[in-house]
Amino acid sequence: MALLQVRHLSKFFNIDRNHRVHAVDDVSLSIAEREIVGLVGESGSGKSTLGKTMLGLHHKSAGEVIYKGELLPAKYHPADFQRHAKNMQMIFQDPYSSLNPRMTVGEIIGEGLRLHTNKKGTEIREQVARWLKRVGLEPDHMSRYPHEFSGGQRQRIGVARALILEPEFVVCDEPISALDVSVQAQVVNLLDELKASMGLTLLFIAHDLSMVRYVSDRMAVMYLGSVIEIGVSDDVFFNPKHPYTQILVGSNPEPDPQTERARPSTAIKGEIPSPVNVPAGCRFANRCPQMMEVCRVETPALIDLKEVGSGKREVACHLYN
Numbered sequence: 001m002a003l004l005q006v007r008h009l010s011k012f013f014n015i016d017r018n019h020r021v022h023a024v025d026d027v028s029l030s031i032a033e034r035e036i037v038g039l040v041g042e043s044g045s046g047k048s049t050l051g052k053t054m055l056g057l058h059h060k061s062a063g064e065v066i067y068k069g070e071l072l073p074a075k076y077h078p079a080d081f082q083r084h085a086k087n088m089q090m091i092f093q094d095p096y097s098s099l100n101p102r103m104t105v106g107e108i109i110g111e112g113l114r115l116h117t118n119k120k121g122t123e124i125r126e127q128v129a130r131w132l133k134r135v136g137l138e139p140d141h142m143s144r145y146p147h148e149f150s151g152g153q154r155q156r157i158g159v160a161r162a163l164i165l166e167p168e169f170v171v172c173d174e175p176i177s178a179l180d181v182s183v184q185a186q187v188v189n190l191l192d193e194l195k196a197s198m199g200l201t202l203l204f205i206a207h208d209l210s211m212v213r214y215v216s217d218r219m220a221v222m223y224l225g226s227v228i229e230i231g232v233s234d235d236v237f238f239n240p241k242h243p244y245t246q247i248l249v250g251s252n253p254e255p256d257p258q259t260e261r262a263r264p265s266t267a268i269k270g271e272i273p274s275p276v277n278v279p280a281g282c283r284f285a286n287r288c289p290q291m292m293e294v295c296r297v298e299t300p301a302l303i304d305l306k307e308v309g310s311g312k313r314e315v316a317c318h319l320y321n
Contacts, residue, residue, distance in 0.1 A: 002066075003033045003201050004054070004169055009063035011046075011053045021275045023049040025225040026063070028302070031169075036195065036202040038216030038233060040209055040248065042272065045222040047205045048093070051171040054203070055088050056080060067169070085116050089162040093174040095154035099146040105132075105157055106142030112165045131160040135190060152183035156190065163194060172204045176211065184208075188215050209252045213237045218311075221245045224283040225275060227302065231313035241305065241315045243288050244268075282318065294318050 011024040024046045031037050039047050052058045054065050056076035065072045067088070073080055089112075092098035099108055109131060110124045119127070129139035135156040146154055155175055162170060172191065176184040192215060194200060206212050212219055213233045220230040221242065229242040240246045247268050270287040273279050279286065285295040295318055302316040 001033055002030045003035075003068060004031045005064075005066040006030070006050075006054060007064040007066070009050070009053060009065060010061045011049050011058050012061040015276065019276050022225045022278050023275060024053060025278070027222075027225075027227050029220060029227060029230070031201055031203065033168075034195075034199050034201055035218065036204055036216040038212035038219045039203060039205045039222060040207065040212050040219060041222035042268075043207075044224075044272065044275070046225040046275075047222055048173050050222070051090065051173050051203055051205055055090055055171055056084065057090070082116065085112065085167075086165045087167050088169045088171075089165060089167040090171045090173060091155075091158050091162045091175045093177060095151055095158050095175075095179075096146060098158060099154060099161075101146055103145075104142060105144055105146070105149075108146070108157060109142070109160045109164055112161065116165060127164065128160075131164050134194075135160045136186075150183075151179050152186060155179060155183075155187050159187070159190065159194070163198070163200075166198060167200075169201045170203075172202055172206075174205050174207070177207060184211065191215065209237060209249060221248065224273060224278065226283060226316065228284070228316045229314065230302075232311040235311065235313060241313065241320070242284075242317050243290050243319075244284050282316075290319060292318060 006027055006029040009024060009027045013021040013023055015021065027050060039050070041047055049058060053060055056072065060074045106125065106128050110128045113119050113124045113127060128142055132139050132141055137153060137156055146157070149157065176187050179187060188211060191202070195202060204212060204216055216233045218231060219233040219236040220227050221236070221244065223244050229236060229240065229245045236245060237249060240249050268287055273283060273286065281297045282295040282300055285291050288295065300316045300318050300321065302314045303320060305313045305315055305320060
């Protein structure tokens, strides 16, 4: 059963009367209860904007977001945030700038309880202490300030702040990109443990395809505001179908240096088109090694490939039409 559905969702940012940025353009996506969907793509592909628009942090330019059968408003008002905050939360990319430096850790983590529940004083402090322990920190840390912690610890604080309300759906907006590799693994394992114990549903946004494959059930690939491939994570990683996904997977670092040196370069050639002047046809055409003439004039639809891998696979590419 789908917990959250996105139907033809678009988010445009107006520059002036005649120009706008196509940050998210006609995206459809369904996320089942207790499922983790990984979202990958180059910087500027619209991943973070999609996540924020799904949660109402950006107004929707077009399309729908449906949560548990309820159509969410195109433009959120304070009452909408108040109503949905307990069900949908976000873990932000930067574990420092997303935390108020003038608030103690106890105040930061407990703020959601003060705003969205009837809990008071001692009860809030006790719950904050429990969550600090749950994310691998100490209860006496609640009197400290964000600058007194490492990047990994700050990200754990961000996790506790988002999850203390026990939401059902969480957008993880590149929560590991600013962390060292060893700390990345700790945060991912923490999220995996909390997902199992709380029954969370996650949209996990990241650049690292290996990490996304490890943590997610399905993987969606975005390019220039559009989802161009989606399927079971292992299937997409080991048998990518879209030329862009194939290049992304090919450029993923190999754990064996000998294999890495022997592998031909798979760097994407050419310049990514401007999201202000989106080209006609396939948006990847000018960089695609398998480009055909139809790619320049006709936008490929996201179609279901039959009998590919262990689950449903959708790809937007003229190679499969």
